[in-house]
Amino acid sequence: MIEPGAWLAGRYRLDELVSETSGASFWKATDETLARPVAVWTFTEGFPRTGDVVRAARATSRIADSRVTQVFDADDTAVVPYVVEEWVIGQSLGDLLAQGPMAPDRAAGLVAEAAETLATAHATGLYHLNLTPGKLMWSVGGAVKVTGIGVDAALHGLAPGSPGPVDAQGLGRLLYAALTGHWPDTAAQPGLRPAPMANGAPCPPSQLRPQIPERLNEIVCRSAFQAPMRGAPLTSPREVADALADVPRMVPLPATMASGPAAPPTEQGTSRLSGEFETVAASAPPPPPSRRRPAPADPGGRDGTPGPSPATKVALGVVALLVFVAVVVGAWTIGSSFSGSDNPSADGTSSDGDGTNKDGDEVQLAELKPLSAKGFDPPPGDGGEHDGNAKDAIDGDPSTAWKTEGYNSADFGKLKPGVGLLLDMGDPVELHEVELVLGTAGPANLEILVGDGADLSALDSAASADGVSGEETVKLAEPAKGRYVVVWFTELPQDGKYRGTINEVKLLGKT
Numbered sequence: 374m375i376e377p378g379a380w381l382a383g384r385y386r387l388d389e390l391v392s393e394t395s396g397a398s399f400w401k402a403t404d405e406t407l408a409r410p411v412a413v414w415t416f417t418e419g420f421p422r423t424g425d426v427v428r429a430a431r432a433t434s435r436i437a438d439s440r441v442t443q444v445f446d447a448d449d450t451a452v453v454p455y456v457v458e459e460w461v462i463g464q465s466l467g468d469l470l471a472q473g474p475m476a477p478d479r480a481a482g483l484v485a486e487a488a489e490t491l492a493t494a495h496a497t498g499l500y501h502l503n504l505t506p507g508k509l510m511w512s513v514g515g516a517v518k519v520t521g522i523g524v525d526a527a528l529h530g531l532a533p534g535s536p537g538p539v540d541a542q543g544l545g546r547l548l549y550a551a552l553t554g555h556w557p558d559t560a561a562q563p564g565l566r567p568a569p570m571a572n573g574a575p576c577p578p579s580q581l582r583p584q585i586p587e588r589l590n591e592i593v594c595r596s597a598f599q600a601p602m603r604g605a606p607l608t609s610p611r612e613v614a615d616a617l618a619d620v621p622r623m624v625p626l627p628a629t630m631a632s633g634p635a636a637p638p639t640e641q642g643t644s645r646l647s648g649e650f651e652t653v654a655a656s657a658p659p660p661p662p663s664r665r666r667p668a669p670a671d672p673g674g675r676d677g678t679p680g681p682s683p684a685t686k687v688a689l690g691v692v693a694l695l696v697f698v699a700v701v702v703g704a705w706t707i708g709s710s711f712s713g714s715d716n717p718s719a720d721g722t723s724s725d726g727d728g729t730n731k732d733g734d735e736v737q738l739a740e741l742k743p744l745s746a747k748g749f750d751p752p753p754g755d756g757g758e759h760d761g762n763a764k765d766a767i768d769g770d771p772s773t774a775w776k777t778e779g780y781n782s783a784d785f786g787k788l789k790p791g792v793g794l795l796l797d798m799g800d801p802v803e804l805h806e807v808e809l810v811l812g813t814a815g816p817a818n819l820e821i822l823v824g825d826g827a828d829l830s831a832l833d834s835a836a837s838a839d840g841v842s843g844e845e846t847v848k849l850a851e852p853a854k855g856r857y858v859v860v861w862f863t864e865l866p867q868d869g870k871y872r873g874t875i876n877e878v879k880l881l882g883k884t
Contacts, residue, residue, distance in 0.1 A: 377389060381402075381415070381451070382451065384405050385404055385405070385411065385413055386405055388402055388403055389781065391781070395420075396417045399412065399413075401413075410460040410462075411445060411457050411458065412458040413455055414426065414456040414528075416454045416455070422530055423449050425527040425530075429523035430456040430458070430523065431444065432497070433499060433522055436499065440486060440490040441493070441519060441522055442521070442522065444457070445458065461512055461518045463518070463759075465511075466506040469511065470554050470564065471776075472774070474582065477552060477584070477586055478620065479551075480548060480552045481620040482621055483517065484509075485618070487509050487519050488613040491522070491540050491544065495610055499522055500539070501525060502525065502539050502540065504547060506562055506564075508520050509547055537609035540610050541599075541607050541609055541612065545594075545596025545607070548592065550562070550565055552578045552585050553578050553581045553582055555569070557597055578593050591604070592616050596616075738806065739883065741798060743797060745796075748777070748794065749793045754789050762775045762776065770877070771810045771877045776873065776874045777862060777872045778872065779868075780870060781870065781871065782871060792862055793819075793822070793859045793860050794859065794878065795858075796858045797827070802854070802880075802884050803852045804849060804852060804881075805882040806846060807821050807858075807860070807880055808845075808877075808878070808880075808881065809844070809845045809846070809860065809878055810875070810878075811845060812876070813843050814867060816839075816866060817842060817865055818839045818863045819837070819862050819863060820834045821836040823854070823858050823859075824857055831857075832859055833855075852882065860875060860878055
């Protein structure tokens, strides 16, 4: 049995088992020679198709299309036979559809890229034959990737007499899923509902979403169902690619469903919208001391006794003058304390970490706007964490979200300390509070990291919160200063796989 930590060929360290299928195991691994993450297939002794997989991998490496997953190494003569491929960092079509179907032009553009890739592969004699939403990727580098070309067919022993129609149908199913959020086949796909049926066949896409253009509806029917419409069935990836040749190629960001959930109502004093945060009025300084001299002493006692002598009156006058001078000096000292002494804050009050000054009064906090946001997965992670959607966590709209990648355990298989969302403030700020709108799949553990560098060694933990979900405000015990702020997940909730979700993050403090 091969376990995490094993080495292949003296350079590939197996880190995490991703999946297994009848004698073949798929791993996330590290190429220690080039210090990069890679994907590795290993095969048990007696697996009947090891040679076929290795030959298919070697042939795939010669396809001149950057959208084909790169193959780096393959050896069926080693003690443990293996294939080493590119580890694609990004979102699969299934991930993109987690929030609902895509806009028609984005869906068509994404599948058009996949169709062109498969057309190139077919021209070299290689096929896929197992297209699913998990095989179509949008990488963090902004490129489409089709995984499994050649290798998947060899792994499963798939060799139909007419591979063209099989892959054309696969592309049509991907387009159906992208347009509707349903899967038009009996084989279930994680996260996708089966397509509604009519007369023993899946309903056409336009019946599920009337806004789908008729032209795209026809392309789906001609490919996924091999049905003649105003044109013949599409029987090869090249024909599908030609039918989609004129669609715009747009970044396939997930589109919110037309009937999606409404944004949560704004709470008084904690608005997620810029400019609506209700600030606390700064405490007023004490009124200036009276400069009026004390009233003259009563010339006679209340009991009718004689008043003070002239000498006593002079002494009382001197004392009154001294008291007046003392009051003026005291007022000047108090005024000085409001203008810059004893570690004052920017508005002239010295504050503690709980948003109060040293007199216990609340101080005014402002919203701190990040310049940018990106996924944060420092070494030993792979560096990327769904950067494309990071901006959705700071756009002021709680109905959009950034999510971490999906993991097989809440603690990342103990392979790394965490992942998070990195916010670049542009300049150092003083952070007091963090307001979060998180996913509701389950409780997560997180920390707030602050520092002047965008790497883990330059960031300090300023606060932590365990078992949180939904809306959460994290108050720092002491204000933290730095240019970078990270919402750092140390334990993930389960959402199909284990992943963290941030719909919105709002920072409060002082610049």
